[in-house]
Amino acid sequence: IPTFLQNVLQNGISKELNTRELEIGELNFLHTTDTHGWLGSHINQANYDADWGDFVSFASSFKRQKVGKSRDLILIDTGDKHDGNGLSDATVPNGRISTEIFNEQDYDLLTLGNHELYTAENTILEYYSTALSQKFKDAYVSSNVEFVTDDGDLVPFGSKYRYFETHNQNIRILALSFMFNFQRTNPRARVSPATSIFQQDWFKQMVKQYPQDKVDVIVIFGHMPITDPEAHEINHVHTTLRKLYPETVIQYFGGHSHIRDFAVFDERATGLQSGRFSETVGFLSIDKIKSGAPEFKRRYIDFGKHSFAYHSGVSRQTKKGQDLSLKIASVRQELNLNEVIGHVPTSYYMYSKPITSKHNIYNLLVTKVLPRLKSDQTDETKSRFIIINTGSIRYDLYKGNFTKDTEFIVSPFPNDWNFVEVPLSLAEGVADYLNEGPVLYTSMAPPGARSRKRHPESCPFIHDPKLSKGYTTRDDFGCDGDDVPHNTELYFTVPNVVQSVELKPTDGVNVHLVFYSFIQKDILKALNELGETRLSGFEHFTDRDCKRYGGASTKELLKEYIRDGE
Numbered sequence: 001i002p003t004f005l006q007n008v009l010q011n012g013i014s015k016e017l018n019t020r021e022l023e024i025g026e027l028n029f030l031h032t033t034d035t036h037g038w039l040g041s042h043i044n045q046a047n048y049d050a051d052w053g054d055f056v057s058f059a060s061s062f063k064r065q066k067v068g069k070s071r072d073l074i075l076i077d078t079g080d081k082h083d084g085n086g087l088s089d090a091t092v093p094n095g096r097i098s099t100e101i102f103n104e105q106d107y108d109l110l111t112l113g114n115h116e117l118y119t120a121e122n123t124i125l126e127y128y129s130t131a132l133s134q135k136f137k138d139a140y141v142s143s144n145v146e147f148v149t150d151d152g153d154l155v156p157f158g159s160k161y162r163y164f165e166t167h168n169q170n171i172r173i174l175a176l177s178f179m180f181n182f183q184r185t186n187p188r189a190r191v192s193p194a195t196s197i198f199q200q201d202w203f204k205q206m207v208k209q210y211p212q213d214k215v216d217v218i219v220i221f222g223h224m225p226i227t228d229p230e231a232h233e234i235n236h237v238h239t240t241l242r243k244l245y246p247e248t249v250i251q252y253f254g255g256h257s258h259i260r261d262f263a264v265f266d267e268r269a270t271g272l273q274s275g276r277f278s279e280t281v282g283f284l285s286i287d288k289i290k291s292g293a294p295e296f297k298r299r300y301i302d303f304g305k306h307s308f309a310y311h312s313g314v315s316r317q318t319k320k321g322q323d324l325s326l327k328i329a330s331v332r333q334e335l336n337l338n339e340v341i342g343h344v345p346t347s348y349y350m351y352s353k354p355i356t357s358k359h360n361i362y363n364l365l366v367t368k369v370l371p372r373l374k375s376d377q378t379d380e381t382k383s384r385f386i387i388i389n390t391g392s393i394r395y396d397l398y399k400g401n402f403t404k405d406t407e408f409i410v411s412p413f414p415n416d417w418n419f420v421e422v423p424l425s426l427a428e429g430v431a432d433y434l435n436e437g438p439v440l441y442t443s444m445a446p447p448g449a450r451s452r453k454r455h456p457e458s459c460p461f462i463h464d465p466k467l468s469k470g471y472t473t474r475d476d477f478g479c480d481g482d483d484v485p486h487n488t489e490l491y492f493t494v495p496n497v498v499q500s501v502e503l504k505p506t507d508g509v510n511v512h513l514v515f516y517s518f519i520q521k522d523i524l525k526a527l528n529e530l531g532e533t534r535l536s537g538f539e540h541f542t543d544r545d546c547k548r549y550g551g552a553s554t555k556e557l558l559k560e561y562i563r564d565g566e
């Protein structure tokens with residue numbers, strides 16, 4: 001037994017982890033979200049050093065040792081399982097092996113995120129290997145997403161809802177799952193607005209069959225942020241549900257915005273969101289469910305071996321967990337994810353260094369990496385602006401080995417480059433226009449900024465170099481949600497887009513505006529609105545004016561830059 005666990009067992013406290021026991025209730029939940037293929041642990045970050053085998057072991061040991069036979073545990077995931085790590089992205093199709101590994105966890109409720117809907121192959125894989133699987137056919141719920149069959153028919157993507165009773169306390173649960181209003185699905189799926197389901201026959205039938213007196217807890221879990229200051233989607237859902245179930249306890253589990261978050265909706269309803277990239281396991285408990293005054297407790301557990309051992313009281317993996325960890329290690333070998341391509345001389349950060357810093361990753365990209373882009377479709381004598389959405393970069397780039405895995409971690413998307421030839425006077429306004437507008441899809445605004453509208457005041461800054469760097473979370477219950485205090489990360493704002501500008505002195509008035517096809521609609525909108533105000537007799541740009549620029553992806557360019565050195 002490791003020394004830290006001996007301390008825990010003898011003293012009931014963890015000096016090393018500086019944490020305290022979880023407050024187990026009648027009904028308990030463990031929640032993951034936005035894992036994005038991070039099933040093989042964070043090799044550079046000791047506090048997130050657990051892999052999926054450790055997590056599978058933890059969930060089963062925690063259930064056995066801590067929850068026991070008199071209380072209940074429900075395991076939930078809220079989607080986004082692709083795009084962000086070599087384990088999912090280095091296979092064809094993307095997710096071929098990581099889906100099998102992910103599905104080893106015994107989830108009671110699971111659903112899909114938008115990353116299961118960008119490509120047809122991911123949607124088909126998700127539908128057949130998970131939603132329809134023998135193991136998850138009851139647990140997989142999606143109330144507002146449909147799958148399009150080979151014949152073009154629309155069928156529910158899993159069950160519309162799930163009603164079940166827990167084993168130990170016989171708590172009657174009614175679970176529904178909502179995807180946010182995602183508009184970029186491939187043709188094999190359709191997402192309807194969440195609130196539109198309240199008009200549908202199956203929903204009305206469900207309310208009739210399971211009215212308030214037949215339900216103890218409503219669980220709404222989905223790929224939708226629990227704090228949504230722009231669209232308020234979850235709040236609209238809550239308003240309707242509360243009318244139909246005025247007294248029932250409602251517990252939300254959210255995702256998509258990648259933050260640790262907890263929100264109080266009313267005295268019988270709260271929501272939990274559990275971060276991203278297997279950095280967090282969210283814990284939630286509800287006690288006194290039938291008293292009319294339920295008590296909610298929440299905690300954000302770091303996805304690490306020490307945290308798992310402490311909270312389960314067991315430091316050894318289960319046989320299933322051990323086998324899974326071995327499988328993950330061998331898949332990583334098979335996919336050459338540990339293959340060293342180059343050396344990163346210093347770390348580059350997304351938001352813990354200001355964008356003007358030479359340690360900021362966007363600064364590195366626009367000054368050193370994007371200028372390496374070469375078109376295979378058009379001449380390159382013209383001045384050019386290369387614009388990327390900051391959301392296309394997903395993780396910090398750490399000092400040390402740059403491996404095949406790093407490529408996918410930093411920049412997973414195989415976005416194509418397109419371009420449009422435009423007057424210089426328009427091109428130079430596009431980035432500012434997009435940055436002054438609303439959030440572009442998910443920009444990589446730092447976690448604090450994404451919940452700041454709700455909590456303008458932040459938690460006391462922790463400065464203790466002995467602690468690991470990480471989150472200091474402010475939520476509706478205050479500042480004690482992080483299971484382990486971290487040395488607070490500094491956050492600087494990140495714009496919607498960044499650009500690399502190359503102006504050539506001999507050039508005419510027209511320039512090439514180069515961008516990811518993913519943001520073409522936004523680029524056209526910016527050009528047309530700027531054109532209307534700046535140029536007389538301006539004619540709108542359309543998709544037809546946008547041409548393929550070709551050339552290597554950002555992932556490739558970054559890899560080559562690191563391999564070649566400065």
Ligand SMILES: Nc1ccn([C@@H]2O[C@H](COP(=O)(O)O)[C@@H](O)[C@H]2O)c(=O)n1
Nearest residue numbers: 080114256389391392413441442443518
């Ligand atoms: N081809 C793509 C696809 C997505 N993005 C970025 O990812 C965001 C969505 O990711 P979530 O994990 O938040 O669902 C999306 O809004 C874009 O920022 C991209 O750049 N290219």
Ligand SMILES: [Zn+2]
Nearest residue numbers: 034080256258
């Ligand atoms: Zn996500």
Ligand SMILES: [Zn+2]
Nearest residue numbers: 080113114256
């Ligand atoms: Zn998402």
